[in-house]
Amino acid sequence: xxxxxxxxxxxxxxxxxxxxxxxxxxxxxxxxxxxxxxxxxxxxxxxxxxxxxxxxxxxxxxxxxxxxxxxxxxxxxxxxxxxxxxxxxxxxxxxxxxxxxxxxxxxxxxxxxxxxxxxxxxxxxxxxxxxxxxxxxxxxxxxxxxxxxxxxxxxxxxxxxxxxxxxxxxxxxxxxxxxxxxxxxxxxxxxxxxxxxxxxxxxxxxxxxxxxxxxxxxxxxxxxxxxxxxxxxxxxxxxxxxxxxxxxxxxxxxxxxxxxxxxxxxxxxxxxxxxxxxxxxxxxxxxxxxxxxxxxxxxxxxxxxxxxxxxxxxxxxxxxxxxxxxxxxxxxxxxxxxxxxxxxxxxxxxxxxxxxxxxxxxxxxxxxxxxxxxxxxxxxxxxxxxxxxxxxxxxxxxxxxxxxxxxxxxxxxxxxxxxxxxxxxxxxxxxxxxxxxxxxxxxxxxxxxxxxxxxxxxxx
Numbered sequence: 001x002x003x004x005x006x007x008x009x010x011x012x013x014x015x016x017x018x019x020x021x022x023x024x025x026x027x028x029x030x031x032x033x034x035x036x037x038x039x040x041x042x043x044x045x046x047x048x049x050x051x052x053x054x055x056x057x058x059x060x061x062x063x064x065x066x067x068x069x070x071x072x073x074x075x076x077x078x079x080x081x082x083x084x085x086x087x088x089x090x091x092x093x094x095x096x097x098x099x100x101x102x103x104x105x106x107x108x109x110x111x112x113x114x115x116x117x118x119x120x121x122x123x124x125x126x127x128x129x130x131x132x133x134x135x136x137x138x139x140x141x142x143x144x145x146x147x148x149x150x151x152x153x154x155x156x157x158x159x160x161x162x163x164x165x166x167x168x169x170x171x172x173x174x175x176x177x178x179x180x181x182x183x184x185x186x187x188x189x190x191x192x193x194x195x196x197x198x199x200x201x202x203x204x205x206x207x208x209x210x211x212x213x214x215x216x217x218x219x220x221x222x223x224x225x226x227x228x229x230x231x232x233x234x235x236x237x238x239x240x241x242x243x244x245x246x247x248x249x250x251x252x253x254x255x256x257x258x259x260x261x262x263x264x265x266x267x268x269x270x271x272x273x274x275x276x277x278x279x280x281x282x283x284x285x286x287x288x289x290x291x292x293x294x295x296x297x298x299x300x301x302x303x304x305x306x307x308x309x310x311x312x313x314x315x316x317x318x319x320x321x322x323x324x325x326x327x328x329x330x331x332x333x334x335x336x337x338x339x340x341x342x343x344x345x346x347x348x349x350x351x352x353x354x355x356x357x358x359x360x361x362x363x364x365x366x367x368x369x370x371x372x373x374x375x376x377x378x379x380x381x382x383x384x385x386x387x388x389x390x391x392x393x394x395x396x397x398x399x400x401x402x403x404x405x406x407x408x409x410x411x412x413x414x415x416x417x418x419x420x421x422x423x424x425x426x427x428x429x430x431x432x433x434x435x436x437x438x439x440x441x442x443x444x445x446x447x448x449x450x451x452x453x454x455x456x457x458x459x460x
Contacts, residue, residue, distance in 0.1 A: 004107030007036040009114050014328035018299055021183040021268060023190075024325060025089070028111075030068075033118040037065035040110050043102055048112060051100035053445035054087075054152070056080040058097055058112055065115060074123040077116060078130040082155030082199055083148060083444065085124065085191050086177060088117025091441045092319050124194050129201045130155070136203075137161035139458050142227040144212045144398065147175020148440045149233030149431030151199050152447030153454075158202035160455055165227075167210040172264060175235055176432075177440070179264040180256070182293050184300070188263070213401035222426055228458055229426045231450045232413060233443070236392040236432035242285070246342030247388070251277070251350030255286070255294040255389035262297050279303040279385035283353050285339055286389030287311065290437075292322040294387045295331045305331045306381060310338040310358050310371040334381070336360070338371065342386055352382045392437045402427070412436055419453025420446065428453050 010026040011017075017024050028036065040062045048058040057076050064073035077084045093099070093113035101109035122128075141157050143150045146168040154164045172178050177192045186192060200206060212218060212234070221227045239254030241247050258276075261267040267276035282298040284291050287309035299305040307326070309316065312335055316323055327333070336358045343352040357377035360369035399407045406414040406423035413422060413429040420428035430446025432438055 003039050003103075006039065006108040006111045007032050009111065014325075014330075017184065018329040021300055023187050024184050025114075027121060028114055028118045030118075030122075033065055033115055034068060036111050037062045037115055039103060040066075041102055047100035047102060048097040048110075051096045051098075052080075053096065053441050054080050054448055056097075056116075061119060062110070062112070062115060065119065070119055070122045071126075071128055073119045074128055075131070077119055080448075081444065082130070082152045082447075083177075083195050083440075084116050085120035085195055086148070086186065087441060087444070088113050088115075088120055089186055089191070090181060090439075092439060094320060096441070130198055131159070132202050133159050133161040135161055136163060139163065139228045140165070140226055141454060141458075142167060142221045142225070142230045143233060144218075144230065145169075145175055145233040145235055145431075145433070146173040146196070146206055146208075147177060147233060147235050147431065147443060149235070149433075149443040149447040149450070150175065150231065151196065152444040153231045153233060153430070153451045154204045154447075155199045155202055156448055156451035157454060158199070158204050160451075162454075162458075164203070165205045165207060167212055167216075168206060168208045169211045169234075170264065171208050173206050173208060175233075179260040180290070180293070181440075182259065182263065182297050183268075184296070185293065211397070213397040218398065218402040218405070218424075218427060229428065229454045231420065231447070231454060232398060232422075232427065232429035232433050233431045233447055233450070234394065234398055234433045235443075236394045236412075236437045238393045238395045239388065240390045240392060241388055242339065242390065244339060244341055246344055246350075249342055249344045249350050249386075250348050251279075251385050252342060253385065253387045255284070255290045255387050256392060258294050258387050259290070259297060262301075268297075268301060276301060277385065279383075281383045282306065282385040282387060283308055283339075283381055283383040284387045284389055285309075285353075286391075287316040287318060288389060288391070289318045289322055289439075291389035292318045292326050292331075294389055296326055296329060298385070298387065299329055299331060303385065306334055306383070307331060308334045308337050308339060308353070308355060308381070310336065311368060312336055312360060315360075315368045336371070338373065339386075340378070343380065350384055350386055352380050353386055354378060354380050392432070394433045394436070398433075410436060416453075417446075418449060419456065420450030421453050421457075426457065428457075
């Protein structure tokens with residue numbers, strides 16, 4: 001039946017892409033995008049928009065694609081999203097907008113993410129920028145962190161006429177978009193930097209190499225630097241470990257460090273003086289998107305790459321697309337397997353990892369079945385690198401240097417979900433600094449909520 005199948009998207013062949021860092025998905029061209037857009041039913045009650053955390057008018061921008069009004073489509077997109085080229089690539093559309101698409105009831109849902117990517121890429125290639133505010137309102141807001149939460153908050157506030165300054169601890173803006181997500185999923189020069197420039201084109205200033213809590217405190221921003229409000233979007237960059245023997249050995253990385261060295265420090269490139277240790281066999285512990293990113297990066301750097309995850313494939317938290325791509329490229333999955341010790345040689349370098357096989361019991365608090373060790377099932381995997389991808393938590397520096405800022409037992413900042421309001425007057429927060437590690441789009445949703453809260457606060 002016509003229209004049941006989505007227009008296929010072109011990709012690099014698995015064997016080719018496994019040996020390079022170029023983008024895996026090649027996206028739609030104009031003809032493919034228009035053809036796919038025509039599959040949209042233009043529902044009177046669009047469930048897709050309800051499934052979008054930043055509330056994009058999805059039928060609206062798709063209708064513009066059908067008309068080949070790509071500038072109009074970009075205007076619809078950027079009314080709700082400051083990072084459409086990013087979202088079109090890394091959002092989990094299958095569980096959000098596309099998961100709600102009525103087309104998916106009797107066929108493939110509309111490829112909303114690929115259409116968003118097409119429009120954003122077309123706008124970049126044609127020099128189209130998001131619309132600026134008509135006038136300034138004379139009020140200043142500081143945004144801490146230039147990741148998806150900070151950029152979204154800053155973009156929304158700038159459109160409302162605020163003078164916004166983003167303070168970034170690292171030497172390049174973009175947060176996790178720059179240091180965390182690999183080049184083959186999210187190109188830095190072609191996608192991330194232009195998206196950051198688009199936010200700056202709205203009038204947002206970005207100051208890099210500023211560590212809030214050391215360079216300047218939040219109290220000083222409010223009391224001495226003339227800012228009327230502050231949004232904290234500093235992310236969650238503090239890695240978690242298992243606490244098993246051998247975890248401090250040479251050759252053990254957090255996924256955060258491994259990906260930062262590859263992305264931000266260009267360690268994957270031979271002409272940079274920040275080399276990545278070359279591994280022959282790497283074990284990545286974890287099953288989320290970051291674990292897939294680390295495994296696929298290790299593979300491209302020449303390692304035989306193994307995922308070790310204590311539950312089954314059905315419980316893998318990573319996107320299905322990322323798991324599929326990892327398998328295609330040759331990543332080996334050791335499921336229902338849990339590490340118990342990292343083995344080292346006489347010089348303290350990793351030589352392997354001892355594991356135990358698991359079986360699934362009753363569901364735990366997360367709703368997933370709890371893994372239970374199988375007695376007598378221990379075995380070893382030879383490896384010269386182990387990458388721990390077990391999640392991250394917020395760095396406590398900001399909360400420990402800000403008077404009156406409440407945190408929970410996980411050191412996350414306590415903030416109201418609907419507006420980002422914290423316990424400190426004039427200070428708002430959102431994204432991973434509040435929730436712990438989550439997705440780019442949820443951080444963007446929190447950034448938009450924080451902008452709304454700040455606007456309401458400063459409009460009183």
